[in-house]
Structures are given as structure tokens and as C-alpha cells.
Amino acid sequence: MADEPSWDEIFSGSAAGQTTSNQAGTPSRAPSADDLPAPMTRRERRERERLAQEQAETRTAPTASAPSAPAATPGEPSPTLLAASPHEPADTADTVETPATAPAAAGAAAAPKPKAGRSSRPPRDPKPPRQKSPKAQKAPREKKSHRRGAIILVIVLVVVLGGGTAGGFTIYNQYGPKVAALFGAKPSDDYTGSGDGKKVDFTIVSGDIGSTISKKLAAAHITKSASAPYKILLANQNIQFQPGTYSMFEHMSAQSAIDRLQDSNSLITTKLVIPEGTSLKGIIRLMSSVTKIPLATVTAAAKDYRSYGLPSNATSLEGYLFPATYDLQPGKTANFYFQQMVDTMKQHLIDAGVSEPNWEHTIIFASLVQKEAGLAADFPKVARVFQNRIDQGMLLQSDATVAYGAGTTNTVTTTDAQRADASNPYNTYVHKGLPPGPISNPGDVAINAVLHPATGSWLYFVTVNLETGETVFSTTYADHQKAVAQFQAWLRAHPTYQ
CATH class of the missing domain: 1.10.12 (Lyase 2-enoyl-coa Hydratase; Chain  A, domain 2)
Known part of the structure; x- marks a missing residue:
């Protein structure tokens, strides 16, 4: 009722036995004991308000999934919304309760009505945004690649x-x-197309086999790898190559490179190109093929090595024919071209600071390094290994020297029988020191390597990747065996090389 006595009047007892006025001039009866709540002490009142506040806080506590509500403005009811409990009526979710308006416990008197001019129910806060179910939510769209x-x-x-x-x-x-x-x-281990237009002079020497040509193609950046052309050659054993120098291109597919090497129109007939490490036997056949001078005539000119001004301790032209590109001139003889090569080698030795008495030793050592080393950066290391073994009285154990003495100048691999053959004077598995003569015709890189070997204590080396030329150098035999195992593993992974 609008004019019920206030709690202060009830607690003070001032209303007992007194009359109150509803309207001016309208008498009102005094409330009976049945109409009034039981008297409460101030302590009981404070305790009831505390319990009501705790109950309201418990019911208004936010759930883990509900968004936190903003704090109430001082003097206004809290705007927190209570979520409906599964065990409570659904409409309780819309009830806003604060300590001043929370219901009392069962059997307690009803709380007084709020002051005039204020609503007993504050306006509802906006409902939290609707959450979609996990099934309805779409997975975030990935960024486009x-x-x-x-x-x-x-x-x-x-x-x-x-x-x-x-x-x-x-x-x-x-x-x-x-x-x-x-x-x-x-x-892929192969390029596509017929090259990038950058010309490369490629030389095939008499005695070159399929694996040798494949490695040389990759080293000249004509093919992407040695395995790509070698697979083609293994599949077609009837492919033949003519010794000579061919005009090729970088970045050719293996098939296009092989096709071009078999095209006589690609053969360069105006130049004689001698690659580093080519043996005298290979140069003789290459010169005959390019110049069209009969092979017998070129061979006879090579045997007359004393006529070219070599040192007195030289035993042949081997090692004294500098690898380079020589222009062909009409009517010139084999002796003319041999002399041109010898003179070029002498000049390079002089430029490197080698005195004539040391020419033979330098060329022998350089020819060994030229055949055994792969990458140019490894030449000084290989020279150091051989020098260290010589200084310690160890056998050089070079397969390249054994192969040369056995007459297989186009390879550096040997058999057990060849390595045990003491009749081969070039067998460094049996005979100590350098071989009795050069085993190839070295270039500037090899010559400089023996004159300026790297610093190190290595005694062993082995190439562990035939495609890249990667070589491992070791000081102890145990480390060398680990490198050998690495090379054997590479061979198993590349069966075409076996």
C-alpha cells in the first residue's frame, strides 16, 4: 500500500496505538498485530540485509561463457543480467536484483517499496551477442597462396x-x-630445351667413355648433372662420339646435348682445344681428328720429343703440352702444333717462377694433382696431402699413376691386381715417391698448387660426391674410413655410377 508505515516508525514503535491519515480529513484505523511485521532489532535488520546481499551476489555472478557486465553507476541498480538456471523458471533470467531489492528468506517480512519516482525494475541491458554453435561457425578462410x-x-x-x-x-x-x-x-636433374644461347667449346678426347663425357658435360655447365646424360647413354649403348671440339650451349637438356655431339655440323674445325689433364695419347688423336693430319704422322711427330727443346731429363712430350685453345692454320704440320704447345708451357712455367732445372719435377707433381683433384679449390689441399706423405716416407697410393702405367689414361680407377703389380714403374702403391714421369698435361691451377700447397696435416682424401666433386680430407686413417663409407653410401644412392 502507498501509505504503509515506514520501517523507522515500526522499529521505533511510534505507530503503535496512534492513528494515521490516509487523506486529509479521512480517519484511519490503527494497524493490528496481524497487519504489522514482527518487530526487528537493528542487528537483525543488518543481518537480513547482509544475507540478502550475499544471495543476490551469488545469483548475479557471471558464468564462464557470459560476457562481463559494466559496473553499476553509484546510486543506480546494478545492470547485471542473471542467466536462467536449468532448475529455475526461465523468467528469472530477466530479473535484476541488488542488495536493496533482493527478496528476504522464507517467513520474513516483505521489503519496503522503493522511493517514489524510481522504477522497481531498471531497464535491461542489451543481451550479449548470439553465439553460433560450433557446427554453424565457418573455419577461417586461409590466406591465398x-x-x-x-x-x-x-x-x-x-x-x-x-x-x-x-x-x-x-x-x-x-x-x-x-x-x-x-x-x-x-x-629435376635435367634442364629443358636446347640451351640458353651461351656458347661453350666442348672437347671429346679419344678414349673418353660415357661416364667421362657425362661428367665433363656437367662440369662445363652444359647439362644440369652428370647422371642425366649418363642414363641416356646406358639406355642406348650404340651411341658413338667423334673426338674433337664441339660448339655447345650452357643449360641444355641431356638429350639435346647428346644429339648435338653427334651432329657433325657442331664440330669446330678452326680450333684445336686441349683440356687440362689430357694425356699425350689423347692429344695425338685429337690433333689428328681436328686437323685431318694422319694419325701415324702425328704419332711420329710426338716421338721426336728431343726436337722441341725439352729439358735433358724429359723422357717424352707428356706434361709439356700446355692445355689451351690453338687456332688452326692451313698447311701447318703436327710438329708446328706440338712446338706451339711446348713453347706455351715453358712460358707459363717461367711466369710462375719455376727455374728450368725444376721443370720436370714441377710438371710431374702438377700432372698428378691435375688428375687426382676435382674442384679447383681442392688442388692446393691435394698437393699438401702428397707432399706430407712424401715427407713422412709414405707411399702416395695414387690410382691415377697406376692407371697411367697400365695404359688406361682415361680413368683413375684400378683393380687389386693392378695395384699389386710391381712391374709397373708408375705404381705408387708399390714404389715410393713421385712417378718417373708426368701422367698428364697440367694447367696453371695445378702448377700453382704444387708451388703453393695449402697448410694442413692431411694424409688422406677421397671424393664423396662424383657429381659435385666434394672431397673430404682427413689426418687419421679412422677419419678417412668414415669418409670412404660416406662415398660408398653415395654410390649406393646413385647406382648409375657403379
């Missing part, structure tokens, strides 16, 4: 910059494998 853009870029570069010419092959070979790698494709 740049792979498609990379492919388009390569195509545009080839079309615009390449124009369908050699430039197109260059760009494709540069970026194509990288694009393929984006899709997880296994890198």
Missing part, C-alpha cells in the same frame, strides 16, 4: 623478356625449378 602469382610471373617473364628465344630458356631454367619447388615437386 602466392604460388599462382609466382607461376604467372614466370610465364610473363618468359613471354615478355624471352620472346620465345634463348632468353626465355634462361629465365625458365632460373625460376622454373623454384616455382616447381613451391608445389613440393622433386627437383
Whole structure:
């Protein structure tokens, strides 16, 4: 009722036995004991308010999934919404309760009505945003990959910059494998197309076998690997090559490279190219093939080695024919070309600071390093290994020397029987020191390596990757055996080389 006595009047007892006025001039009866709540002490009142506040806080505590509500403004009811409990009526979720308006415990008197001018129910806060069920939620969209853009870029570069010419092959070979790698494709061991337009003079020496030619193609950057052309040669054993120098291109597919080597129009007939490490036997056949001078005539000119001004301790032209490119001149003889090569070697020895009495020793040592070393950076290390073994009285144990003495100058692999053959004066598995003569015709890199060997205590080395030329150098035999095991593992992974 609007004019019920206040709690202060009840607790003070001032209303007992008194009359109150509902309206002016309208008498009102005094409330009976049945109409009034039981008297409460101030302590009981404070305790009831505390219990009501705790009950309200318990019911209004936010759940883990509900968003936290903003704090109430001082003097206003709290705007916190209570979520409906599974065990309570649903409409309790819309009830806003604070300590001043919370219901009392069962059997307690009803709380007084709020002051005039204020609503007993504050306005509801906006409901929290509706949460979609896990099934309804879509997975976040992944960012688009740049792979498609990379492919388009390569195509545009080839079309615009390449124009369908050699430039197109260059760009494709540069970026194509990288694009393929984006899709997880296994890198290819072969190029595509007939080259990038950059010319390379490639020489095949008499005695070169398929594996040798394949390695030389990869080393000259004509093919991407040695395995790609070698697989083709293994599949077709009828392929034959003519010794000579051919005009090739870098970055050719293995098939296009082999086809070009079999094309007589690719054979260069205006130059005589001698690669580093070519033996005298190989140069004789190469000269005859390119100059068209009969093989017998070239062989006879080579045997007359005393006529070319060699040191008195030289035993043949072997080692004194500097590897380089020589222009062919009409009407010139084999003796003319041999003399030109000898003179070039002498000049390079002089330029390197080698005195004539040391020419033979330097050339023998350099010819050994030229055949045994792979990468140019390893030449000084290989020279150091051999020098260390000589200084310690150890056998050189070079397969290249054994093969040369056995007459197989195109390879450095040997058999157990060949390594045990003491009748071979070039067998460094049996005879100590350097071989009695050069085993190849070395270039500047090998000559400089023996004059300036690397610093190190290595006594062993082995090439562990025939495609890259990677070589491991060791000081102890135990470490060397580990490197040998590494090479054997590489051979098992590349059966085409066995």
C-alpha cells in the first residue's frame, strides 16, 4: 500500500496505538498485530540485509561463457543480467536484483517499496551477442597462396623478356625449378630445351667413355648433372662420339646435348682445344681428328720429343703440352702444333717462377694433382696431402699413376691386381715417391698448387660426391674410413655410377 508505515516508525514503535491519515480529513484505523511485521532489532535488520546481499551476489555472478557486465553507476541498480538456471523458471533470467531489492528468506517480512519516482525494475541491458554453435561457425578462410602469382610471373617473364628465344630458356631454367619447388615437386636433374644461347667449346678426347663425357658435360655447365646424360647413354649403348671440339650451349637438356655431339655440323674445325689433364695419347688423336693430319704422322711427330727443346731429363712430350685453345692454320704440320704447345708451357712455367732445372719435377707433381683433384679449390689441399706423405716416407697410393702405367689414361680407377703389380714403374702403391714421369698435361691451377700447397696435416682424401666433386680430407686413417663409407653410401644412392 502507498501509505504503509515506514520501517523507522515500526522499529521505533511510534505507530503503535496512534492513528494515521490516509487523506486529509479521512480517519484511519490503527494497524493490528496481524497487519504489522514482527518487530526487528537493528542487528537483525543488518543481518537480513547482509544475507540478502550475499544471495543476490551469488545469483548475479557471471558464468564462464557470459560476457562481463559494466559496473553499476553509484546510486543506480546494478545492470547485471542473471542467466536462467536449468532448475529455475526461465523468467528469472530477466530479473535484476541488488542488495536493496533482493527478496528476504522464507517467513520474513516483505521489503519496503522503493522511493517514489524510481522504477522497481531498471531497464535491461542489451543481451550479449548470439553465439553460433560450433557446427554453424565457418573455419577461417586461409590466406591465398602466392604460388599462382609466382607461376604467372614466370610465364610473363618468359613471354615478355624471352620472346620465345634463348632468353626465355634462361629465365625458365632460373625460376622454373623454384616455382616447381613451391608445389613440393622433386627437383629435376635435367634442364629443358636446347640451351640458353651461351656458347661453350666442348672437347671429346679419344678414349673418353660415357661416364667421362657425362661428367665433363656437367662440369662445363652444359647439362644440369652428370647422371642425366649418363642414363641416356646406358639406355642406348650404340651411341658413338667423334673426338674433337664441339660448339655447345650452357643449360641444355641431356638429350639435346647428346644429339648435338653427334651432329657433325657442331664440330669446330678452326680450333684445336686441349683440356687440362689430357694425356699425350689423347692429344695425338685429337690433333689428328681436328686437323685431318694422319694419325701415324702425328704419332711420329710426338716421338721426336728431343726436337722441341725439352729439358735433358724429359723422357717424352707428356706434361709439356700446355692445355689451351690453338687456332688452326692451313698447311701447318703436327710438329708446328706440338712446338706451339711446348713453347706455351715453358712460358707459363717461367711466369710462375719455376727455374728450368725444376721443370720436370714441377710438371710431374702438377700432372698428378691435375688428375687426382676435382674442384679447383681442392688442388692446393691435394698437393699438401702428397707432399706430407712424401715427407713422412709414405707411399702416395695414387690410382691415377697406376692407371697411367697400365695404359688406361682415361680413368683413375684400378683393380687389386693392378695395384699389386710391381712391374709397373708408375705404381705408387708399390714404389715410393713421385712417378718417373708426368701422367698428364697440367694447367696453371695445378702448377700453382704444387708451388703453393695449402697448410694442413692431411694424409688422406677421397671424393664423396662424383657429381659435385666434394672431397673430404682427413689426418687419421679412422677419419678417412668414415669418409670412404660416406662415398660408398653415395654410390649406393646413385647406382648409375657403379
